[in-house]
Amino acid sequence: MSRALSTSDRETWIRTLSFLLLGSICYALPWSVFAALPIPTDNSSVLRIQGSNTIGARLGPALVKGLLEEQGLSAIRIEAGAAENEQKVIGKTADGRSVNIEVAAHGSGTGFSALADGSAELAASSRPIKDSEVSSLAALGDLTSREAEQIIALDGLAIILHPSNPLTALTTEQLAQVFAGELSDWAQLGAPSGPISLYARDDKSGTFDTFKELVLSANARTLATHAKRYESSEQLSDAVSQDRNAIGFIGLPYIRQAKALAIAAGDSQPMLPTPALIATEDYPLSRRLFLYNQPDLANPWARALVQFAHSPRGQAIVEGSGFIAQNVQAMQVAATAEMPAQYQALTQEAQRLSVNFRFQQGSASLDNKALRDLPRLLEYLQAQNKLERKVVLVGFGDAKDDVARAELLSKLRAMAVRRELSKAGVSFHDIIGLGDELPVAANNADDGRVRNRRVEVWVY
Missing domain, CATH: 3.40.190.10 (Periplasmic binding protein-like II)
Incomplete structure (x- = not known):
């Protein structure tokens, strides 16, 4: 059995890992x-x-x-x-x-x-x-x-409306239908009747590429040709806030005077583009x-x-600048009825950290963000005196035909993160695998499956 790391050993190891990563x-x-x-x-x-x-x-x-x-x-x-x-x-x-x-x-x-x-x-x-x-x-x-x-x-694509529009939430599938021109009147979405005006970023924009990938292509749609296109984020947002029939998409800092909608993907709950949900990349249109x-x-x-x-x-x-920093913070999570019992217990007794670990596509290796988040997390745990039996890792995955297999794979992901943290002498309160519970994205596309294959970090 390897010896427990002393406090000075841990500090040295964390600094070394920070330097290497x-x-x-x-x-x-x-x-x-x-x-x-x-x-x-x-x-x-x-x-x-x-x-x-x-x-x-x-x-x-x-x-x-x-x-x-x-x-x-x-x-x-x-x-x-x-x-x-x-x-x-x-x-x-x-x-x-x-x-x-x-x-x-x-x-x-x-x-x-x-x-x-x-x-x-x-x-x-x-x-x-x-x-x-x-x-x-x-x-x-x-x-x-x-x-x-x-x-x-980190950023989130905000779906924005005129402030007077009473609509509060849409699914990514509904968004795709709207921006493809298939739904053309607000009455089809439960809002007061009126022609839907589409506002979109230009073809060179990464914002448009993200929207196209997460919304349009994921639902086998293309952008309607009559959408108004903008190179400037500010100009698009200001135009939406002045058009009562408008809907557009924009980066988080550019909501300005417009109203943001809550968005759901697949079986996820509707989520607003809040800093906490974007920090964990749970918000369906986070990027x-x-x-x-x-x-x-x-x-x-x-x-x-x-x-x-x-x-x-x-x-x-x-x-x-209005974006979401990658600093690690603790967040209180409210229990909801759809949460598994183990997860509900965590919400009562522990706090979730604002970091999720995700993996390279088609691989068990941590992705580039996860590699950089390791030293950030370790520094937080050390500063908060959480290195010894205070950490819970919760693994999730995409849906599988075999529920037991989905659960096993999700726990193995959590174990992969445990392996890296253990090198710095972190000991754990628990390691949990919850399979395909609590999805944050649809499982019918690669991007959604990658988002669902995640490891959350909780601390007592």
Whole structure:
């Protein structure tokens, strides 16, 4: 039997794991001790970011500004770039030299094109990289690897209406029918009669790609040709809030004056896009926001921005920009009638943490977000004195013909997370497998099954 880890052993192991999983980031060191980054003598941009409007409109420039502040620059300003939806973040060094970082926000797909032609060092994306993009960029390395795929924030697609619309909830299937034009009058959904006006992001948008994957394609539908299309998230949201017959979809920070609907997928309960449900990725239209880079990232400013985005201060900027940070927090969960008895007991005696562990598609290996969440969780457990017999892991899965098999697989997923945490000396109160209970997504598509195959973390 291996010996129990001492407190100092645990602290050392957690710092080591943080270093290994987060690249060259060391949580034990303050950011200010990092060496100053190189500045070109020709006043050219030190870093170019291209891609998602969701990231590039607000979050990207805010993270860049934070990085420049950490580097000791002053007189930092954000100004318009050469074209619409392009910005420059500019700061001055102590000796008066100018540092310039460009952020262009024309849609997630443009980020991968920019990586391919060398016109950007980082691709900002509000959806995962596509298989076709992985293949076309293979010469740069494996862009699905932990070194290349950086999950910097969480977001949720909000389905928005005019504030006066009394409708409160829809299923993803109903959404697909609405945006395909098959349901064209609000009376068909139980609201006062009127023609439904469709508002959608443009084809280059990662927001549209996410909506297409989670709603339209999952229900074998395509977007109606008469939908009004927008490159700007803000403009779409403002247009919806001024049209009594409107329905649209948007990233969480851009709800603005509109009204958000609760959404259900498959057998899940209707859920509003709340921070807690998006943090756990239970909300059916939750999504991850990414930065992609070459695995052997050569540009020091790109490397520094990636590291800064993962840091506590970077995640504070994520939260301040209206997105959901990846910090671990405890949440009280109210019991409901459909919960299994074991789960109801947990809601009475324990708290759920704002992190779910999920797995690579078709694999028992933790995905890239889960790998980065391990040190975050360990630091939380250590800070809250929860390392010894205070943790419960609850595994879930997608539906199987054999109920016992579904239960076994869900427990094996929980055991996979237990194995990683045990290496840091965490001991457990219980390990539970609940099979296909409490689905958060439909099981008729790969994305839904991946969402349902999850491990929750509870603490006493």
